[in-house]
Amino acid sequence: MASLKAAYPWIKLPLVASAPMLGASTPRLAAAVTNAGGVGFLPGGSNAGTLDRLLQEVKTILGSTSGTGLQSRPGILPIGVGFQLFNSTQSLDSIAAVIKKYVPAVVWLFAPKENVDLQQWSKRIRSETENKTHIWIQVANQAEAMESIKLANPDLLILQGADAGGHGRRQAASLISLVPEVLDSLQEAGKEDIFVLAAGGIVEPRAAAAALALGASGIVMGTRFLVAEEAGIAQGWKQALLRTKDGGVATVRSTLCDRIKETRPEWPVEYDGRQLRNKGHDDEDAGMPEMENIKRYKEEMKKASDVNAWENDGRMVAYSGTGVGLIKNIQPAASIVEEILRGVRPVLERSATALEHEGKQSNL
């Protein structure tokens, strides 16, 4: 099996990646994650001009900071770019030209309208960059994983469990069953060389260690990086994440986030989004007509810079995974990466020691 370090020489292990999150994953955030030994991602969006500007900004930041892998794979920008294919497909030509110009280490594909789009995108990206840009695909079930492999032969799969913040498949298992089942399927198909990362609900070292114990080679975090100093979201959203406890209750999977923003028709029907539960959900449950809910959301949007709009009785869409209750403070992205890198091994060692100790006790 090839090693992750050979593919991404600047990384530290286990691999920690920041999710591509529109509006949240700024060039500063992505560069900070890469500089700390992870893989930072930018959201690709659907506008080639914007993508060009974001990549140029990341390049400038990485070029002016030390400790990056800029030299470790010459000619490659040690950063990833993520695309939600269902709303990017029309712009493949112009986006491919930008990818060719910057040669990011990774292009991440998610949520195709038709599975065959994975084939078209991966082929095009690989040919534009002479295979220098690797393809990662985010999937949420066994069948989707195997279909993606058949169509696009990705270098890596991100397995997105049901606890994930933001958009994901409405029907999904948690990582605890998803990761081992997909790994078994990869082995049966003779595809053990495809790396696997776990995403969904992971915000600290214990969950990262659990993902490794399940067989993943690393993790992706979205929600945890929303509270990074460099994340480009509203302060009210950050504060809401910090004060929220009990993510299984405080967050909800629903299509309301898209209906209320009037973007639902664009999303493939299999997807919804996990966000903090708020007044919009309460009103919907109480029977408020959708048009009225949308109207009230639009009014509240005018106050998005006001932290109160992000209270539980507010209406703003604050995407969040179920790990939110474990997030304690706003800090630089580098220190989030370092916390995971430092924290995983002691967790695994503690478990091994506890098992050994218990074994000795019961043999007495």
Ligand SMILES: Cc1cc2nc3c(=O)[nH]c(=O)nc-3n(C[C@H](O)[C@H](O)[C@H](O)COP(=O)(O)O)c2cc1C
């Ligand atoms: C605010 C937000 C925006 C996201 N946007 C994207 C996106 O544009 N593309 C994508 O592939 N995944 C996106 N995701 C999902 C992440 O890729 C990932 O699966 C998720 O964040 C993992 O769960 P966690 O948030 O509990 O860490 C987003 C997640 C969040 C929280």
